[in-house]
Amino acid sequence: MSEHIVSPKLYLLIFLALMVLTGTTVYAATVDLNHYYRGLNVIVALVIAACKALLVVLFFMHAYYSSKRTQLIIVAGVFWLAIMLSLTLGDYASRSWDVH
Amino acid sequence: MHRTGELSGQFQTLEQQKDSATLGMWIFLATEILFFGGLFLTYTINRHTYASMFAEASRTLDLKLGGFNTVVLIGSSLTMAMAVWSAQVGKKKLVTLFLILTLLLGCVFLGVKAIEYKQKFDENHVPGLNFQFEKNADQATNAHAQLFFSLYFGMTGLHALHMVIGAGLLVWLIKQSMAGRFTPQYNTPVENVGLYWHFVDIVWIYLFPLLYLIDRH
Numbered sequence: 001m002s003e004h005i006v007s008p009k010l011y012l013l014i015f016l017a018l019m020v021l022t023g024t025t026v027y028a029a030t031v032d033l034n035h036y037y038r039g040l041n042v043i044v045a046l047v048i049a050a051c052k053a054l055l056v057v058l059f060f061m062h063a064y065y066s067s068k069r070t071q072l073i074i075v076a077g078v079f080w081l082a083i084m085l086s087l088t089l090g091d092y093a094s095r096s097w098d099v100h
Numbered sequence: 101m102h103r104t105g106e107l108s109g110q111f112q113t114l115e116q117q118k119d120s121a122t123l124g125m126w127i128f129l130a131t132e133i134l135f136f137g138g139l140f141l142t143y144t145i146n147r148h149t150y151a152s153m154f155a156e157a158s159r160t161l162d163l164k165l166g167g168f169n170t171v172v173l174i175g176s177s178l179t180m181a182m183a184v185w186s187a188q189v190g191k192k193k194l195v196t197l198f199l200i201l202t203l204l205l206g207c208v209f210l211g212v213k214a215i216e217y218k219q220k221f222d223e224n225h226v227p228g229l230n231f232q233f234e235k236n237a238d239q240a241t242n243a244h245a246q247l248f249f250s251l252y253f254g255m256t257g258l259h260a261l262h263m264v265i266g267a268g269l270l271v272w273l274i275k276q277s278m279a280g281r282f283t284p285q286y287n288t289p290v291e292n293v294g295l296y297w298h299f300v301d302i303v304w305i306y307l308f309p310l311l312y313l314i315d316r317h
Contacts, residue, residue: 003115003118003188005185005188005189006181006185007185008182008185011178011181011182011185012178014178015174015175015177015178018174019171019174022167022170022171022174022308025308025309025313026163026167026313029309029313029314029315029316029317030316030317031317032315032317034315041314041315042314045309045310045313046309048309049305049306049308049309049310052302052305053302053305053306056177056298056301056302056305057298057302059181060177060178060180060181060294060298060301061294061295061298061299066122067119067123069123070119070122070123070126073123073126073127073130074126074130076130077126077129077130077131077133077134078133080130080133080134080137081133081134081137084134084137084138084141085137085140085141085144088141088145089141089144089145092145092148
């Protein structure tokens with residue numbers, strides 16, 4: 001594995017993309033998307049945040065150029081988070097614990 | 101500690117040594133994902149349960165300051181990435197310069213955060229301290245709004261704590277960088293603190309829309 005050096009030009013490009021996505025997410029929050037589909041506002045916000053996070057991980061954090069083993073650790077981290085979220089939310093969604 | 105980048109006994113090559121350091125940093129970050137993940141889970145359940153109250157409470161946050169801080173923090177990620185690049189290509193003076201810029205942007209972020217916290221104190225929006233969501237708010241409104249603000253302070257507070265630790269790490273890096281320690285052969289500390297800094301940036305990338313941007317229409 002030889003070290004890969006990311007060029008400043010690419011860093012700047014990623015930064016600009018992140019700025020555009022930040023603007024988009026602020027704009028999207030001011031539009032009533034829930035009117036078209038319930039919960040669409042939060043879905044759009046999370047998809048944009050995921051795109052931004054992916055750009056940061058792949059290029060600022062060099063995951064795109066990392067060894068397979070490092071990439072596996074990253075995926076595992078996200079996978080554990082997914083287990084925690086999905087099992088807990090699955091419980092909340094499917095059991096009648098609601099005391100409210 | 102292989103501070104100047106000589107090979108430690110347990111490794112065969114410098115490359116392997118560096119690879120192991122990066123891997124270790126990522127394993128630490130995987131635990132950090134779960135550390136913050138618990139709070140995001142709590143947030144999700146409560147936002148779902150008290151949807152309208154969360155939206156109303158979210159609208160009291162200052163969108164301009166939050167947006168400004170988002171730009172500042174992503175900007176600091178850019179300067180951090182540039183510090184790593186400078187080290188990789190052996191431009192020693194630029195390493196120091198970009199690290200100082202990153203530290204400055206980090207301090208701007210924390211300063212703006214302090215201003216926002218002060219506003220919340222003045223508005224009686226701090227849970228447990230004479231909390232009053234608005235004039236003559238009933239008990240249920242106050243209780244549910246406090247849930248939002250508890251999560252707001254808990255999540256942004258834990259994030260700010262990470263920023264303070266990151267700032268400390270940057271000061272340590274700047275000292276070493278000024279002594280000319282970082283070279284194309286040895287820049288693992290810059291790269292690993294960089295990974296940490298970008299991770300903290302990613303946490304904010306999620307916090308910003310989830311806390312500031314609930315139904316702004």
